Amino acid sequence: MRFMIMVKANKDSEAGVLPSNELLAEMGKFNEELVKAGVLLAGEGLQASSKGARVKFSGAKRTVIDGPFTESKELIAGFWLWQVKSKEEAIEWVKRCPNPMPGTESEIEIRQVFEADDFGP
Amino acid sequence: MTDSATHRAIDAVWRMESAKLIAGLARIVRDVGLAEDLAQDALVAALERWPESGVPENPGAWLMATAKHRAIDTLRRSALLDRKRDEIGREIDAQREFTALDLDVAMDDDVGDDLLRLVFVSCHPVLSAEVRVALTLRLLGGLTTDEIARAFLVSEPAIAQRIVRAKRTLREARVPFEIPRGDARAARLSSVLEVIYLIFNEGYSATAGDDWMRPALCEDAQRLGRILAELSPNDPEVHGLVALMEIQASRSRARVGPSGEPILLLDQNRARWDQLLIRRGLAALERAERLGGALGPYALQAAIAACHARARTPEATDWLRIAALYDALAELSPSPIVELNRAVAVSMAFGPAAGLELIDALASEPSLESYHLLWAVRGDLLAKLGRLDEARTQFERAASLTRNARERALLLERAADASLTSATSL
Numbered sequence: 001m002r003f004m005i006m007v008k009a010n011k012d013s014e015a016g017v018l019p020s021n022e023l024l025a026e027m028g029k030f031n032e033e034l035v036k037a038g039v040l041l042a043g044e045g046l047q048a049s050s051k052g053a054r055v056k057f058s059g060a061k062r063t064v065i066d067g068p069f070t071e072s073k074e075l076i077a078g079f080w081l082w083q084v085k086s087k088e089e090a091i092e093w094v095k096r097c098p099n100p101m102p103g104t105e106s107e108i109e110i111r112q113v114f115e116a117d118d119f120g121p
Numbered sequence: 122m123t124d125s126a127t128h129r130a131i132d133a134v135w136r137m138e139s140a141k142l143i144a145g146l147a148r149i150v151r152d153v154g155l156a157e158d159l160a161q162d163a164l165v166a167a168l169e170r171w172p173e174s175g176v177p178e179n180p181g182a183w184l185m186a187t188a189k190h191r192a193i194d195t196l197r198r199s200a201l202l203d204r205k206r207d208e209i210g211r212e213i214d215a216q217r218e219f220t221a222l223d224l225d226v227a228m229d230d231d232v233g234d235d236l237l238r239l240v241f242v243s244c245h246p247v248l249s250a251e252v253r254v255a256l257t258l259r260l261l262g263g264l265t266t267d268e269i270a271r272a273f274l275v276s277e278p279a280i281a282q283r284i285v286r287a288k289r290t291l292r293e294a295r296v297p298f299e300i301p302r303g304d305a306r307a308a309r310l311s312s313v314l315e316v317i318y319l320i321f322n323e324g325y326s327a328t329a330g331d332d333w334m335r336p337a338l339c340e341d342a343q344r345l346g347r348i349l350a351e352l353s354p355n356d357p358e359v360h361g362l363v364a365l366m367e368i369q370a371s372r373s374r375a376r377v378g379p380s381g382e383p384i385l386l387l388d389q390n391r392a393r394w395d396q397l398l399i400r401r402g403l404a405a406l407e408r409a410e411r412l413g414g415a416l417g418p419y420a421l422q423a424a425i426a427a428c429h430a431r432a433r434t435p436e437a438t439d440w441l442r443i444a445a446l447y448d449a450l451a452e453l454s455p456s457p458i459v460e461l462n463r464a465v466a467v468s469m470a471f472g473p474a475a476g477l478e479l480i481d482a483l484a485s486e487p488s489l490e491s492y493h494l495l496w497a498v499r500g501d502l503l504a505k506l507g508r509l510d511e512a513r514t515q516f517e518r519a520a521s522l523t524r525n526a527r528e529r530a531l532l533l534e535r536a537a538d539a540s541l542t543s544a545t546s547l
Contacts, residue, residue, distance in 0.1 A: 001340075035347070035351060036233075036348065036351045036352075037137065037344075037348065038343070038344035038345070038346070038347035038348045038351075039344070041397060041401070042397060081397070083340060083343070083344065085133070085136055085263075085337075085340075086129065086132070086133055086136075088129045088130050088132065088133035089133040089136060089137065091130070091133070092130065092133045092134055092137060092180075093137075
């Protein structure tokens with residue numbers, strides 16, 4: 001089964017502050033472990049929401065809103081796609097992840113991806 | 122954390138750590154069976170203690186430390202130590218006594234090499250293919266005997282027995298815990314790849330209604346393949362196999378219809394192909410080719426799968442290239458099935474007459490005589506050539522040979538079409 005692992009944004013990531021070399025090296029090592037374990041399918045870091053946009057839907061109407069967006073906790077700063085055997089395995093891997101936002105409170109969210117079988121026959 | 126939550130967490134930790142644990146221990150005690158027993162002891166200790174103490178900060182290290190202590194105890198306690206000393210000889214013999222420190226140093230050696238040794242031992246040719254499969258899933262995939270049994274539709278005692286026998290065989294044959302070198306390596310590696318591909322195909326052949334453990338075997342095999350690709354990055358065929366599995370798995374959503382009927386490759390909705398797996402497969406194939414392995418059996422099959430994966434529509438398929446790849450594959454590992462596929466590719470590339478020539482050469486092949494697809498393909502080519510009466514009898518023959526009701530209906534429909542068209546054209 002697959003899980004999407006989302007690193008939540010914070011003030012720094014939204015301000016476009018780049019991770020330190022130290023953190024980049026630690027993340028690199030962690031990614032390497034994921035590859036060696038056959039877990040990592042894909043993953044990317046995301047730029048600040050100021051470089052993004054939202055499209056709001058209301059009936060037939062579409063409204064484009066340019067970033068940045070507030071409530072940085074609800075935003076995502078990066079993601080992985082993992083193949084693991086259980087949610088618990090995903091949790092164990094996330095616990096081994098270096099703190100993605102050292103110095104501030106941060107959060108990583110784990111969400112299971114739908115598979116063909118989940119839609120029934 | 123509730124007890125059951127802790128147990129699920131322990132399961133997850135076990136899956137992540139057990140192979141490394143067993144591999145590290147096997148190098149010390151030189152016996153895969155004993156190493157697994159020691160690792161299992163550590164698991165039992167965790168199941169006893171973690172529900173109370175909570176899962177430790179670094180569960181892998183905890184399991185390793187516990188298993189090491191058991192290893193020391195076992196080696197000290199039993200006469201095994203002396204026997205092992207005799208068997209293993211110098212390196213360990215030089216040390217009069219095992220100490221925790223020695224073990225630490227030994228364990229911290231390259232974990233990757235230990236894992237690779239464990240892969241080679243689990244897939245050793247002294248074991249039969251089905252035993253290799255069970256042992257590999259157990260030691261490297263971290264599956265329980267119950268999970269393996271469910272996946273292969275076999276009883277749990279049967280699998281447990283296979284594993285016990287495997288360990289005994291390895292001990293009796295004195296299979297060394299090492300990475301084979303030189304010429305032996307290629308042969309042993311192909312045994313490893315065969316095991317992983319067997320696991321994948323078992324999962325791939327699962328049908329709707331099967332226990333979910335069965336299709337999950339595809340993911341287990343893909344994961345083993347990816348792990349092996351990192352352990353042995355310079356072996357092109359490993360990447361060839363990974364590529365083949367990723368590309369085949371990319372079609373899993375498209376290959377079965379709403380009521381469980383199989384959908385042939387050219388009839389699949391390509392929008393349902395998993396582009397992420399295709400990209401990964403193409404990247405792995407490129408790695409194999411960069412290492413000079415374009416002509417290996419897995420790389421060739423992957424290259425054929427890649428031709429289909431790259432084509433946005435069935436019409437865009439590069440049949441010339443596929444036919445050439447099948448030529449190479451037929452030369453490398455000739456088989457009637459490869460030949461049949463080659464005939465189809467040739468007919469798509471050079472027209473039905475060229476394909477029919479190859480099929481006719483195959484029609485006398487005893488192993489294909491009762492293979493319905495041979496006659497279905499022959500019928501199809503004859504129909505394309507306008508030889509409808511002959512086509513009809515081929516479709517009927519194919520229909521009488523298939524065990525799949527839906528397929529039979531389809532073939533009889535084509536037979537009826539052929540006789541109808543031949544009647545109206547008269």
